[in-house]
Amino acid sequence: MGGVRVLHRHVELLVEAGVDAFVWLPTEGYRYGWFDSPAPRLYGAELALTEHDLLVVPEGGVRPGVDPAPGARKVIFNQNHFLSYLNFEPDQPYPGWQPAPGVWVVSQESAEVLAATEPELPCSLIPNPLDLDLFRPAAQRVRRIAWMPRKRPLEAKLLERALRADPRSAGVELVALQGLPETEVARILGESSVFLALGLYEGFGLPIAEALASGCLVLGYAAGGGQELFEAPGTWQLPDQRPTMLADAALSMVVDGLPDEDGVRAAARDWVAQRYTAQTATKALRTAVDEAMAQPGAACTAVHPMNLSDPELGAGIMRNFLRAFGMPELPVGPR
Known part of the structure; x- marks a missing residue:
């Protein structure tokens, strides 16, 4: 852990x-x-x-x-x-x-x-x-949504079903990060478009900070201690326990994109790099x-x-x- x-x-x-x-x-x-x-x-x-x-x-x-x-x-x-x-x-x-x-x-x-x-x-x-050398953007980013299901296994199942049932998920990689070494998690985050924060009873929410350092856009739940992280650029806090709302927002983000998306990703990494080093x-x-x-x-x-x-x-x-x-x-x- x-x-x-x-x-x-x-x-x-x-x-x-x-x-x-x-x-x-x-x-x-x-x-x-x-x-x-x-x-x-x-x-x-x-x-x-x-x-x-x-x-x-x-x-x-x-x-x-x-x-x-x-x-x-x-x-x-x-x-x-x-x-x-x-x-x-x-x-x-x-x-x-x-x-x-x-x-x-x-x-x-x-x-x-x-x-x-x-x-x-x-x-x-x-x-x-944060290990900013380990958690960093990859040379190329793919259409991928990643999340960690451990804290909310039941909601994570609903979330993945909702993502897969949406026609917009065609061509989008859906990756549950579990049972992986730290280096592999960092590699996947560095290539991913969106990270879904499924924290629960968080003291801080380190995966959110690592995802931001990796250049991911982050959507999800502050879950207590993660509240300060949703002050960063490239973050969107959603109401708790709303998996279909989270799935819809994530797919919209991947499919439709953002104005100056690369700039937002860079600003998010800079934000955490100024605070958590x-x-x-x-x-x-x-x-x-x-x-x-x-x-x-x-x-x-x-x-x-x-x-x-x-x-x-x-x-x-x-x-x-x-x-x-x-x-x-x-x-x-x-x-």
Whole structure:
């Protein structure tokens, strides 16, 4: 999932900026298969932290009554405000750690939500870094409509039926992006005419930004955190859960085109390139790290926050995540 890639990218950027940073994974030697990353890694269910360390914990690994590193300096990296209380009841204190952590977010909407729900926790906005060398327009663009069905599988089926039933779809490629490596997704987006945003409960909506960087026109749903992206040129936000309206708009865009269409596509890429780059992310990260390091912290033995070495705890976190998005439950165990 995209959030895992962003975690690795943060570590890459911090290392490039001279910060001693690592990705911590509980399973020895484990690597993700769908993207490559040079980020240094640490492995094991436990990790010795010093008073000079900062532990960054994804929001999905935060559980009531479980402090992964008591006394240590910590930050919650919240990539999706909808998942903030995934494992919490409304009356349970969040997160209940000592010392209290800061929170890092990736969108303006998330910053506003966390400021309202947790006003005592300092919040920093870290713009998502796009790989503009990977996600870029191809030399030639084809009549293609692409989308990612994972978040809305039922609506995606309706959408594809509506597209295929419309006579205007003759000669238009219809591509559902799923189960593909990052490089292949980037290639397809770079050649596509239109990307349909089918996000749900989004903290940011990274595929929209990547599609804009690739020169796609984007139609679809902001789904929360993606609202800021629909301020970009070449975007059209539609009412939620209107698949036939989305199909009609997409085919009209491909068949009829736009005045100065190449200019709109270029402006869209320039828009995201001014906001979501390695440079803007690194600057925000360095500031956020400096602010976090100014807070107190002690040495301790940390337990990996996802605790995937414990099948029951790991399965419980994943079960809550799947339920939150209405996705089918799958067997989960240590990897």
